[in-house]
Amino acid sequence: MGGRPTWAEVDLGAIADNYGALGSLLGPGARLIPVVKADAYGHGAVEVARALAAAGASIFAVALVEEAAVLREAGTSGEILVLQGAWPGQEGEVVRRRLTLALGSAEAVARLERACTEAGSEIPVHLKIDTGMTRLGAPHDALGPALDALAAARRARLAGTFTHFACAEEEDRAFTLAQLRRFEAAVAAVRGRGLDPGELHLANSAGLLHHPELRRFSARPGIALYGYAPAPERAPLALRPALQLKTRIGRIVEAPAGASIGYNRRFVAQRTTRAATLGIGYADGYRRALAGHARAIVRGAWAPVLGAVSMDLIVVDVTDIPEAREGDEAVLLGTS
Incomplete structure (x- = not known):
């Protein structure tokens, strides 16, 4: 039976090529954390994750626990980082699905710790630090409660620390550099509390493309993976729209x-x-x-x-x- 002839074509090879090109910008020891939230920006998260895994990706980032569950159901075995964390009540699903969870408050740490204890499991977590987006994360200048909770936790294990940039594509670099300074001070505070901050990741697509000083850290490209560079006229490399x-x-x-x-x-x-x-x-x-x-x-x-x-x-x-x-x-x- 025929149907309405309207369709999208996705070039998975282009996404893999973009992944490789973006990864070439990173310094030693840093890796890409490809973002496949929102159904891989409409490109098909399951298929994109498979293509990226074949291209060498060992971790994927999503926004929601529900998105991570789709990948696990489809057989994605790599690490999946849930950037928005879990809504209250989803912690058991995080444990069952073996997810890596972003946390930004003492309360979130406590909820996950209880779920891990009930399941007899450990879960890696990444501490999200708010350096200027004012959406999610522990405030960069008020980390105490979150750090105390992480220090006391026995099953929620700190494996990474990150932030998110507000305007990294803008030619005025002042606020992005201010966010970087806040992040570095926050990481020093994490270490000062006796915690290993784990993997550090800061740059989104714009940060990776336009701020060379961020390339010593791991990066979370999203839109650039799919061929669209923020401020493309200043991008240091050509990407292939997929x-x-x-x-x-x-x-x-x-x-x-x-x-x-x-x-x-x-x-x-x-x-x-x-x-x-x-x-x-x-x-x-x-x-x-x-x-x-x-x-x-x-x-x-x-x-x-x-x-x-x-x-x-x-x-x-x-x-x-x-x-x-x-x-x-x-x-x-x-x-x-």
Whole structure:
């Protein structure tokens, strides 16, 4: 049975190549912690994790315990770091799934310690330090309660310490460097409490690409793995976008001058216009804000979007592509 001809193509080889290129930036002893949260940024977390494991990745980072569970169910055996930590009540799942958990408070340490004790297990944890994002983590200047809890823990074992940058892609480096100084002071406090901070990781994609001083630490690239560099004009290496979004032309009509196309008559033809309807819309994630700004590629040529983006349809202009026919492929994201 046929169906609506709208699909995404993911080049796992491109993701593996990006992983290798990003890893080449790191100094000795540092490693990449590839981020596969949000279904690997929409690329398919299970398939991406398999490709990255084949490329040498030994650890993966996700946002949620639920995301980690999907990977474990699919057979991912490597270390999985849950960056947001566990919501209260999920600690037992963390233990059962053999996850590595980010922690940022004494309360979170205590909950995990109880779950580990009940299961008779140990779990590696990473201490998240808030150096300026003001979202999650132990405040860099008030670490005492979290450190006391970690020092007292017998089964929640500190294996790493990290932070997250707020604006590492910006040309003004001042705040990123301030965050780095706060982190280094916090790590000194961890050591001063008699704890080994374990693996240190700071840089997101922007930090890794634009701040060489961060490359002595492990890094957590996300969007760059999939081929998109923050501030790409300043990136030190070229990345390969991994995803293409495609559909096919469902109908072509000739709209005479003066005819309007789509909701609210946002486009009115100034000439006889060959209007091609494509089977994609905002229900598929094709943003309404793209109306009047975006283009598709049809037979290697640009086809501007005409009028409003509907829920499941858009219309593009193929007037200047006379060879375009119903059934032709149209590329919405990617190259041709």
